Amino acid sequence: EAEVAQSPRYKITEKSQAVAFWCDPISGHATLYWYRQILGQGPELLVQFQDESVVDDSQLPKDRFSAERLKGVDSTLKIQPAELGDSAMYLCASSTRPISGEQYFGPGTRLTVT
């Protein structure tokens, strides 16, 4: 069964350092999402791609966060510099169509900033 792949699964970094997360969506899924989730809370959308284009990045802290999906397949989310408040789970999801389509989530990257 096809799955969304994410790496690394866990990342510990010191504040002010740069960190990057990678996501490979299910083959053929044009829509890709990055979410941030605080433990025990609902995920918060950071950015949504349709193919290689950003559809929604209104909640992305653009002074330190960036996301790209250059060839419309896999995607990278970067934080530079990391802050203590960035400690969270970062989830990637993909779907065949935006918004109304079922989203398939990867296992996430647990980030701890010290």
Next chain:
Amino acid sequence: TQLLEQSPQFLSIQEGENLTVYCNSSSVFSSLQWYRQEPGEGPVLLVTVVTGGEVKKLKRLTFQFGDARKDSSLHITAAQPGDTGLYLCAGITGNQFYFGTGTSLTVIP
């Protein structure tokens, strides 16, 4: 401000008990989804409801979409330890998708 509020936030019950989780909003949604998330994993879709008043059953889980399409509930009958996890509702309105605040369920054997 969260568009979708879930209650309760935390729930700890004994195996075999019944429970209901609520998802409420002042906004109208074209459809609403429920996900379950296990520790260390991503959410997994359980059901999508699209019609006001719709009721869907998935084994011991019953999902209901409010008549006005502003709220939803999830009822679990005879809870089992395998039901433990974070339950998330998610609403779709226009071209926006919103997750709820989450309900963390623990079923004690």
